[in-house]
Structures are given as structure tokens and as C-alpha cells.
Amino acid sequence: MASHGARGRSGGRPTLEEVAARAGVGRGTVSRVINGSPRVSDATRAAVEAAVAELGYVPNTAARALAANRTDAIALVVPEPETRFFAEPYFSDMLKGVGAELSETEMQLLLIFAGSDRERRRLAQYLAAHRVDGVLLVSVHADDPLPDLLAQLEIPAVISGPRSAAETLTSVDSDNYGGARQAVEHLLSRGRREIAHITGRLDVYGAQRRVDGYRDALRDAGRTVDERLIEPGDFTEEGGRRAMAALLERRPDLDAVFAGSDVMAAGARQVLREAGLRIPDDVALVGYDDSAIARHMEPPLTSVRQPIEEMGRRMIDLLLEEIADRRPAVSRGLERRQVVLATELEERASS
Amino acid sequence: MASHGARGRSGGRPTLEEVAARAGVGRGTVSRVINGSPRVSDATRAAVEAAVAELGYVPNTAARALAANRTDAIALVVPEPETRFFAEPYFSDMLKGVGAELSETEMQLLLIFAGSDRERRRLAQYLAAHRVDGVLLVSVHADDPLPDLLAQLEIPAVISGPRSAAETLTSVDSDNYGGARQAVEHLLSRGRREIAHITGRLDVYGAQRRVDGYRDALRDAGRTVDERLIEPGDFTEEGGRRAMAALLERRPDLDAVFAGSDVMAAGARQVLREAGLRIPDDVALVGYDDSAIARHMEPPLTSVRQPIEEMGRRMIDLLLEEIADRRPAVSRGLERRQVVLATELEERASS
DNA sequence: AGGTACTGTGGGAGCGCTCCCACAAGTGAT
DNA sequence: ATCACTTGTGGGAGCGCTCCCACAGTACCT
Known part of the structure; x- marks a missing residue:
């Protein structure tokens, strides 16, 4: 071990074996203490812990990973x-x-x-x-x-x-379906009649679920769903603008928009403004995510909050x-x- | 190997040894190929590479880390x-x-x-x-x-x-000193006379260097530095507001502000607006970092760009x-x- | 012919752990 | 006193690599 020896000299990090020697116990026992096994007497545990502290022992993760087949x-x-x-x-x-x-x-x-x-x-x-x-x-x-x-x-x-x-x-x-229902039911309760929906990318399952929630909320309130009030977006601001423009074109009489994300709501807001429509007086707007955008929007945006943390x-x-x-x-x-x-x-x- | 054996069965990942057996060479040779050592004949290398591909061999990082004392x-x-x-x-x-x-x-x-x-x-x-x-x-x-x-x-x-x-x-x-000089020299060249500086946290060395650059730029232009034109901030928007308010109080005649960060510049801008001062007509504003804030500010903010990438x-x-x-x-x-x-x-x- | 050098290769030893078997010692039921 | 457990402990074997020594083979000098 001529070559490897030089590396392992006492200047290096202490090993399990060294801790064991110091504590006057075997290698296995130290391992048990380190890993919190209950099968160690209190006295032994204390001795090992003292040795660990004195030597400043820190387990070698590579060795552990190799032996135990895990990486932590x-x-x-x-x-x-x-x-x-x-x-x-x-x-x-x-x-x-x-x-x-x-x-x-x-x-x-x-x-x-x-x-x-x-x-x-x-x-x-x-x-x-x-x-x-x-x-x-x-x-x-x-x-x-x-x-x-x-x-x-x-x-x-x-x-x-x-x-x-x-x-x-x-x-x-998060409950995308329920969140969408909350948004729509809220708009209904505020007396809105023609509620549009700008969807997220429909290859995202959650976006689909939001559409489902939108539909069911309307249906359960006894309304028929007008497909012309549903326009696909892509979660971007630009997508929100495009969708809003399309919706206004088709149904200029809409009085509320539920956007599948705050970012899209921001885009929609711009288009509404440019069309001379006031928020919320003419058109109510609800977003999704409750991000910083929502709080800082003018006016502040009602939004569905997901418990992301x-x-x-x-x-x-x-x-x-x-x-x-x-x-x-x-x-x-x-x-x-x-x-x-x-x-x-x-x-x-x-x- | 009764116990360990079960884990290492052929369903598991192939090892160096298995690759070596397959290629008809020794363990060392495979290791050399894997690690790109030049001391391998072309024929052998090809054989090993074929075996690696066939077996889908991927080195075990834990073993490598343990043996070579590195983690990559x-x-x-x-x-x-x-x-x-x-x-x-x-x-x-x-x-x-x-x-x-x-x-x-x-x-x-x-x-x-x-x-x-x-x-x-x-x-x-x-x-x-x-x-x-x-x-x-x-x-x-x-x-x-x-x-x-x-x-x-x-x-x-x-x-x-x-x-x-x-x-x-x-x-x-990045050259904080030089960057600050650029900012101040730019303001001087635009004919500004009373240039204030909102500093960053002064326990950050770079912020100190910016102050140095500010001072030296003025001095080299033959001006004396008025300490009342220097106000410490803390890199936050709120700090920028506070600093700007303090500066306006002390030197209402200032005609330019060099902020130690864009975020602080944003804070300063608010206070300037509230004080009825126009940017850049009454007071010119320069930031630092050239972040997204700078581009989106109203009016767009002149800023010192660091090559962060x-x-x-x-x-x-x-x-x-x-x-x-x-x-x-x-x-x-x-x-x-x-x-x-x-x-x-x-x-x-x-x- | 012998020496010296280099190239390519095989494989032993070792990295520092965990796992588990073996075993000593104690405890309680029979 | 015997058996059957349980508790605590030591240490062998093994994880899959890298490093390096040893050695066969070849090439090129004297």
C-alpha cells in the first residue's frame, strides 16, 4: 500500500475504524451508533459519540453509497x-x-x-x-x-x-377542477352571465381539468356552455392577448373572463383595456396561480391560489x-x- | 456472499468486471478505456467499447468516488x-x-x-x-x-x-470601480452637475468599489465630492426610496442620481415622481445591473451591465x-x- | 548477441463503509 | 439445571471502482 498509504495518513479524515479504536469498540458498533440503531447500550453509545466528536468524524458518503447502495x-x-x-x-x-x-x-x-x-x-x-x-x-x-x-x-x-x-x-x-369551479361560481355569484374561459395548454392535464371545472360549474348552475366562450391559450402573456382578442371578436357581449393563469390574465387585461373595457365594471377578470403578477396588477387580480409550498x-x-x-x-x-x-x-x- | 449476492444478480447493473469478461480483457484495461487513457491499442478499445454498449454499462459513481477520492x-x-x-x-x-x-x-x-x-x-x-x-x-x-x-x-x-x-x-x-466611473462620466457628459449616489450595502466590497469609482470620476473631472450627495442603501427597493428621500431633503437641487442597483433605482424613481420631478428632464437616473427592471421601467433606465454569464x-x-x-x-x-x-x-x- | 526502452495488458490491493453471522452474556420459563 | 430467547457486540466479506506493479511483447540501439 505504498501509494495509497500516503493519502490516508493521519492528516486525512478519520475513518470508522479509527473511531472504533478510539472508543474501544468494534467497527460494527460504531456503524450502529452512526446510523441510530437501537441495539446499542447507552454506555457504548456515549463512548462512541465522544470519540466521534473528538476526532471530528464525518462519514464518507462514497463508501456508504457503495456499501449500502444508496446515495442519500x-x-x-x-x-x-x-x-x-x-x-x-x-x-x-x-x-x-x-x-x-x-x-x-x-x-x-x-x-x-x-x-x-x-x-x-x-x-x-x-x-x-x-x-x-x-x-x-x-x-x-x-x-x-x-x-x-x-x-x-x-x-x-x-x-x-x-x-x-x-x-x-x-x-x-392541486385541485384544478375544483379551483376552476371556485372561480366560475364566484363570477356567477357576482351576477356575471357571459363568462369566457382562456385555457392553458391543453396537453397539460391540469389545464384540461380547469376546463372541465369551468364547464361543470356553468352546467350545475343551469347554464348551457357556449363553446365560443372557450378559447385555448398557452400559458403565455401573448397567448392571453390572442385568446382575448378572439373572444371579443366572437362574443363582444361577454362580461367576465376566467383565465387559466395569471400571466394570460395579464395579456387579456391589455386587450380589454385597448378595447376600452373597464375592469371590473364592464368585464370581470379572474386568474389562476395567485402569483406576484396578480397582486401587482392594476386593478389587483382575483386569482385561484394553489398551495404550492x-x-x-x-x-x-x-x-x-x-x-x-x-x-x-x-x-x-x-x-x-x-x-x-x-x-x-x-x-x-x-x- | 449469501446476502449480498441477491442484490448483485444479473438483473442489476453490469460492473467493470462483467464488461471485461465480455470484451475478453482485464479489469484494468476496461478502466483505461472508460477513463480515456491513451495507453490502449485501438483494437482493444473498440472491443471494450462494444462490450460497454452491449451491456449498457454505466460506471458506478460511488465506487469511483471511493477509489479515486473525487466526486465529479x-x-x-x-x-x-x-x-x-x-x-x-x-x-x-x-x-x-x-x-x-x-x-x-x-x-x-x-x-x-x-x-x-x-x-x-x-x-x-x-x-x-x-x-x-x-x-x-x-x-x-x-x-x-x-x-x-x-x-x-x-x-x-x-x-x-x-x-x-x-x-x-x-x-x-466585474469591474465595479470602472462601471461606476462609466455611469458618472456619462452623466457628466450629459451636462449634469449635482450627481448623487445611492450606494449598495457597504459590507459588500463591490458596493464600496462603486463608491470609489463615483468619487474618482468626479474628482478627475475637477469636481469636489459633496458627502451629502452620497447616501447608503441596501440593494432593496425600500432602501432606494429611503435614500432618495434623504438626498432630496439634503440637496433638493440635485440633477442626477447614480443608484448602486436597478432595484434601488426603481425605489428612487418612485420618490422622485412623488416629488413631482421628471425623469430625465429634472433628474437623470442611472442604475446598475441592467436587469429586466431597467428595460421595463418608465422611462427605460440607463444602467451598467455586468457580464454575469x-x-x-x-x-x-x-x-x-x-x-x-x-x-x-x-x-x-x-x-x-x-x-x-x-x-x-x-x-x-x-x- | 545482449542490453535498454517503451507499449499494452492483467490483476492484487485497497478505498471506507454496511450487512450479517457468530457468539458471549443475561433473563426467564420449565 | 436446562432450554429458549433476547440483547449487545466484534469482525469477515463484499460493494465496484482506481491505482500501480509486474510482466509479456516488440523495437531499436550497441
Whole structure:
């Protein structure tokens, strides 16, 4: 060991073995103490803990990962370019919840962007190397192959918006259907009669659900749904403008708009203004997300709030469970787990 | 191997040894091919590569890390709460540059927030465990102990804004001094006489340098510096408002303001408006950072642009060098390395 | 012919853990 | 006193790599 020896000299980091020697116990016992096993007497535990403190021992994660076949790290994968990630408060809130919940544990969170093809390939490589114990997936489109890759690699994963009603991954979502109903029912209760809806990208399941909620709310109130009052958007401001213009063209008599996102509502607002329509006097406007945009809009925008931080927290809970379950190659629980959290309507001056 | 055997069965991931068997060579040879050593014949290399492809071999990072004492990962440490990180485009741009440069390599980037005390402790633990080969530090205050911890642990690190003129870590910075001079000289050339300066937090070295640049630019133009025209801010909008109010109180005759950040300029603008002063007619305004705020302000804000993406790229270059240098326990290069990149003034309607 | 050098290769040893078997010692029922 | 557990402990084997030594083979000098 001529060569390796030099590296391992006493200047380096202490090892389990050294701690064991110092505490006058065996290697296994130190390992048990480090990992919080209950099968250690109080006296021994104290001795080991003292030795750990004196030596400043910190476990070598690589060795642990190799021996135990786990990494104590999970990845938050964002299949979007960095720019969008930063632009949308959604991610930031999600990260807050995730971080908060994770700080209770020893797990490390990695943030991985997979917007470009190149980044995608790197990610695939990364996952194939099993460098994380589990994955949190946010903002995944219906045709994204990532979830299948994860399933194939048998990596525990939780997705933040299910891709469809038949989502196979464990998922956490807010109640898009209920949120849309809240918005529409609110407008109805304010006496609005002709309520339009600017949808999000319809390849996003949540956007579809919002349309469903919009339809059912009207129906349940005894109204027929006029398809000319539904216009697809794409979650962007420009899309909101286009949709609003189309709606005004078709149904200039509309008196309310429920937009599938605050950003689209901002676009719609511009077009309404340019058409000389006052908000909320002529047209009431309701958004979705309750983002900073909503609060700062002129007039402040009524919006459906999703409990995004809470969603982040629940995702971590579920993921940690999955990881723990999988460890002893236990019978895969066959029940799909889908958590849906309630939304809340934040009423402001725009409606 | 009764127990471990079950886990390692052929359903699992292939190992180096299996690839070697398949290619009909030894373990060492496969390792050489994987790591791109030139000491392999072309025929052998081809055989190994074929085996790797057939088996879908992916190196086990934990084993590699354990044997080679490296992790192939670096951390971007942000000593701020997540919220600030997302609020400021600075970070997003920096991350873009870092990501771009890193995508050329095999290195993995981890994003670590260390805003709270708790997160701080976790980070210290993380670094002590040597879970990364190097660290990128952004936005560090003068009294932050993190750089010293890094030095003590002998972890290569590059800092994005030196803490002082005597910074010991390798650093990358934009020319704060020169940028401030550009701003002030621009205002002078526009015929402004009474130019005020709202500073950033003065425990940030860059903010100090901007004050220096402001002073020297005036002096070199043959003016005396009126200390009543300098008011400390704290990089926030509210701070900008307070500072502007104080300045107007003391020197109502001022005809230009150079703010140490766009956000503070936005705050200053509000106060100027409320005081009935027109921009740029009565008071010219210049910011710093050239962020989105500057472009969207009414009127658009003249601002000093820092090449943040480029800074990110340079930081990675320097860090990778340091990591490579350190590997063979080579003589630590004693020269401090400090890269300073030029700024550019983006002239808009506010000045 | 012998020496010296280099190239390519195989495989032992070791990285620092976890897992589990073995076993000593204690506890209580028979 | 015997058996059957339980509790606490030590340490061997093994995780999948990298590093390096040893050595076969070839090439080029004396």
C-alpha cells in the first residue's frame, strides 16, 4: 500500500475504524451508533459519540453509497430551461416547500435542469448511474419520456402534475377542477352571465381539468356552455392577448373572463383595456396561480391560489416513503397514490 | 456472499468486471478505456467499447468516488434564502453561464442554498464530508466564515465577488470601480452637475468599489465630492426610496442620481415622481445591473451591465483548473488569481 | 548477441463503509 | 439445571471502482 498509504495518513479524515479504536469498540458498533440503531447500550453509545466528536468524524458518503447502495440524495428535475424556472414563482415556492421538508432529514437535494437535448442526455446518464435515490418531477408534458425512463430504471419518483387521469407515477396535484369551479361560481355569484374561459395548454392535464371545472360549474348552475366562450391559450402573456382578442371578436357581449393563469390574465387585461373595457365594471377578470403578477396588477387580480409550498412538502413525504419501501425489495405497493390538495380563491378588485 | 449476492444478480447493473469478461480483457484495461487513457491499442478499445454498449454499462459513481477520492460534482453555494435567489436575475444569469460551461464536462452541478442557520450547518457537514470536488461561491458578505471553512477543508473554491481587496480565494468579479466611473462620466457628459449616489450595502466590497469609482470620476473631472450627495442603501427597493428621500431633503437641487442597483433605482424613481420631478428632464437616473427592471421601467433606465454569464463561465474555468491542479498534490500555486471583467453602459431614456 | 526502452495488458490491493453471522452474556420459563 | 430467547457486540466479506506493479511483447540501439 505504498501509494495509497500516503493519502490516508493521519492528516486525512478519520475513518470508522479509527473511531472504533478510539472508543474501544468494534467497527460494527460504531456503524450502529452512526446510523441510530437501537441495539446499542447507552454506555457504548456515549463512548462512541465522544470519540466521534473528538476526532471530528464525518462519514464518507462514497463508501456508504457503495456499501449500502444508496446515495442519500434526491433530484428535483425541471424539464425546462433555467430561464422559465426563474421566471415563474411556481418553482420557487415549490422549492421552498421541498427544502423545508427535506431539512428534517439527511437527504441532499439536487436541482437539475433538463431543458435542452444535451441536458436531457446528461440527465439520462445521471439517472442510469443511479446517482440519486429518488426523483421529483415538476411541470412534465403529456408526451415526456422521462417518467417511463424512471420507471424502467426503477427509480422512485413523484410527479407534481399528473400527465393524465391514468398517471402511473405517484403524484401530487392541486385541485384544478375544483379551483376552476371556485372561480366560475364566484363570477356567477357576482351576477356575471357571459363568462369566457382562456385555457392553458391543453396537453397539460391540469389545464384540461380547469376546463372541465369551468364547464361543470356553468352546467350545475343551469347554464348551457357556449363553446365560443372557450378559447385555448398557452400559458403565455401573448397567448392571453390572442385568446382575448378572439373572444371579443366572437362574443363582444361577454362580461367576465376566467383565465387559466395569471400571466394570460395579464395579456387579456391589455386587450380589454385597448378595447376600452373597464375592469371590473364592464368585464370581470379572474386568474389562476395567485402569483406576484396578480397582486401587482392594476386593478389587483382575483386569482385561484394553489398551495404550492404544501405540494412540495407532500411530494417529499411521498418520495421518502417510496424510497423507504423500496429498500428491502418489498412487495411493490400496487395502489397508485395520488394526492390532491384544495385551492383557495383570493378575491381582489378585478371581479 | 449469501446476502449480498441477491442484490448483485444479473438483473442489476453490469460492473467493470462483467464488461471485461465480455470484451475478453482485464479489469484494468476496461478502466483505461472508460477513463480515456491513451495507453490502449485501438483494437482493444473498440472491443471494450462494444462490450460497454452491449451491456449498457454505466460506471458506478460511488465506487469511483471511493477509489479515486473525487466526486465529479461541484456545488454552487448561495448564502441567501431561496427567495432572494429567485428574485434577482443576477443568479439566474450566473447559473446560465455556469451551466453552459459545465455542460462541456462530466461534472455535475449542485445548487445549495445556505440562507438559514440550519442550512448553514447542513452545508458545513456536507462540505466536511467532501461530497463535492469544488465550490462556487456567490454573493458572500465580508464577515462570512464560509471561505475560511473551505480553505481549512482544502476544498478548491472560486468566489464571485471578492470580500475585500485582500481576498485570498481565487475570484471573478466585474469591474465595479470602472462601471461606476462609466455611469458618472456619462452623466457628466450629459451636462449634469449635482450627481448623487445611492450606494449598495457597504459590507459588500463591490458596493464600496462603486463608491470609489463615483468619487474618482468626479474628482478627475475637477469636481469636489459633496458627502451629502452620497447616501447608503441596501440593494432593496425600500432602501432606494429611503435614500432618495434623504438626498432630496439634503440637496433638493440635485440633477442626477447614480443608484448602486436597478432595484434601488426603481425605489428612487418612485420618490422622485412623488416629488413631482421628471425623469430625465429634472433628474437623470442611472442604475446598475441592467436587469429586466431597467428595460421595463418608465422611462427605460440607463444602467451598467455586468457580464454575469461570462463571469459564471470564467468561474467554472478557474475552478476546474484548481481541482485539476490539486489532484496530484502539486505545489499549490501561490499567486492569487483574480479575474476582473469589464462592464458596459447601456444608455436608455432615463439619462 | 545482449542490453535498454517503451507499449499494452492483467490483476492484487485497497478505498471506507454496511450487512450479517457468530457468539458471549443475561433473563426467564420449565 | 436446562432450554429458549433476547440483547449487545466484534469482525469477515463484499460493494465496484482506481491505482500501480509486474510482466509479456516488440523495437531499436550497441
